[in-house]
Amino acid sequence: MKTIYESTFIAIGKSAAEALDDNFLITFGEGAPNDIAEYCFIHRSDINPGENFSAGALITLGEHQYPITAVGDVARENLRDLGHITLRFDGSSSPEFPGTIHVIGKPPAVIHVGEKFCVFSD
Incomplete structure (x- = not known):
């Protein structure tokens, strides 16, 4: 898988x-x-080449992995330009809002400063 985006929580x-x-978080x-x-x-942001990704890509939060099921119309550009998305842990196949990315899985119990936030795609 190719790294589309990589950052570190500060x-x-x-x-x-x-x-x-x-069941959501805002970055x-x-x-x-x-x-x-x-x-x-x-x-x-550590790596931000601005490449597109879609459902089927993978988001990681620290050691947790989440398959992406839906990506809102402006979520990619908001992430690229502002580092901003709303990540919903509900597995929806259609985005709730234009800036929302939906994934399969339960949210982590805690996220620590220093952990990585990444997007991978084929």
């Missing part, structure tokens, strides 16, 4: 982990506005 907003209990790149950062897992 901060976790005070309210970000609460979303994991509701944002470094430099997110403070009022938004409170709800986000903040990461710094």
Whole structure:
């Protein structure tokens, strides 16, 4: 599999982990506005070639792997340009919102600063 995107979590907003209990998480790149950062897992991009990916690709959060089932219309460009997506752990085959990526699996119980966030595709 080819690395489409790779980043490292550098901060976790005070309210970000609460979303994991509701089967989603929100990411944002470094430099997110403070009022938004409170709800986000903040990461710094290591590899961002801007290549497309779609359902069938794979997202990893630390050691956890999640097959992608749906990608919203602007999710790829939001991830590339802002580091921002909403990741829903519901396996939906159609995106709920334009910036949402849906995956199969349960969210991790916790995400730590220093863990990797990656997207892989064939």
